[in-house]
Amino acid sequence: MAPRKLAAGNWKMNGDLAALDQIDALARDHAAPGCDVLICPPAVLIHPMAARVSGLADTIAVGGQDCHAAASGAHTGDISAVQLKDAGASHVILGHSERRTDHGETDAEVTAKAAAAHRAGLVAIICVGESEAQRDAGETLDVIAAQLAGSIPEGATARNTVIAYEPIWAIGTGRTPTNDQIAEVHQLMRDRLTARFADGDQMSLLYGGSVKPGNAAEIFAIAHVNGALVGGASLKASDFGPIVSALGAA
Numbered sequence: 001m002a003p004r005k006l007a008a009g010n011w012k013m014n015g016d017l018a019a020l021d022q023i024d025a026l027a028r029d030h031a032a033p034g035c036d037v038l039i040c041p042p043a044v045l046i047h048p049m050a051a052r053v054s055g056l057a058d059t060i061a062v063g064g065q066d067c068h069a070a071a072s073g074a075h076t077g078d079i080s081a082v083q084l085k086d087a088g089a090s091h092v093i094l095g096h097s098e099r100r101t102d103h104g105e106t107d108a109e110v111t112a113k114a115a116a117a118h119r120a121g122l123v124a125i126i127c128v129g130e131s132e133a134q135r136d137a138g139e140t141l142d143v144i145a146a147q148l149a150g151s152i153p154e155g156a157t158a159r160n161t162v163i164a165y166e167p168i169w170a171i172g173t174g175r176t177p178t179n180d181q182i183a184e185v186h187q188l189m190r191d192r193l194t195a196r197f198a199d200g201d202q203m204s205l206l207y208g209g210s211v212k213p214g215n216a217a218e219i220f221a222i223a224h225v226n227g228a229l230v231g232g233a234s235l236k237a238s239d240f241g242p243i244v245s246a247l248g249a250a
């Protein structure tokens with residue numbers, strides 16, 4: 001079985017209730033059979049967005065951007081995977097570089113969060129990616145291999161886990177790696193996942209970092225790129241829709 005195609009939008013700390021209209025426009029204008037579509041809005045929008053998509057003919061999944069490793073407890077400001085599920089989420093992004101940088105998240109913490117997501121019945125989208133200094137130092141493949149080894153729990157399967165490669169220097173910058181650089185990392189990820197997990201050959205691998213309507217088709221043609229994790233261009237249906245369509249056509 002081939003990995004599932006996934007177009008995932010990460011709204012980060014953007015959007016409000018009025019922005020939910022983008023969901024209607026996306027569903028109306030950009031159906032892409034055979035391609036899963038996911039939006040991860042700020043936590044306060046998960047439940048209203050889930051309610052909004054439940055009325056749509058073409059399903060759009062809703063996800064969180066982080067979760068705590070515990071199911072409940074005295075953790076002010078945090079949200080558990082169980083609560084995300086209860087609010088209507090089916091996925092959660094974990095280990096995004098902005099979480100690793102802004103909140104000091106370690107590989108071990110990402111693993112614990114992913115295990116919690118799996119226990120709650122969520123698909124964990126686990127992010128890895130090198131800094132510009134690491135790429136310049138020729139350390140990219142070692143960094144990615146180490147993050148993969150350290151950030152994925154043992155119970156991961158192709159059904160409950162997606163891996164996203166996001167070079168930190170490409171996020172929100174308008175810069176992207178060359179196709180060969182993306183291919184090299186995605187081949188490494190496929191090899192490592194296949195070696196470690198029984199169905200690692202079926203895990204979806206996303207590329208993220210300045211994906212736009214203008215470069216999406218080219219990126220989706222690269223081997224072992226099964227979709228995208230999109231930031232800025234996921235905020236408007238007029239940008240995200242063509243990316244979804246490009247993935248559907250790939």
Ligand SMILES: O=C[C@H](O)COP(=O)(O)O
Binds near residue numbers: 010096170208210232
């Ligand atoms: O999670 C999404 C990524 O950080 C990519 O963001 P971007 O598409 O704005 O570069």
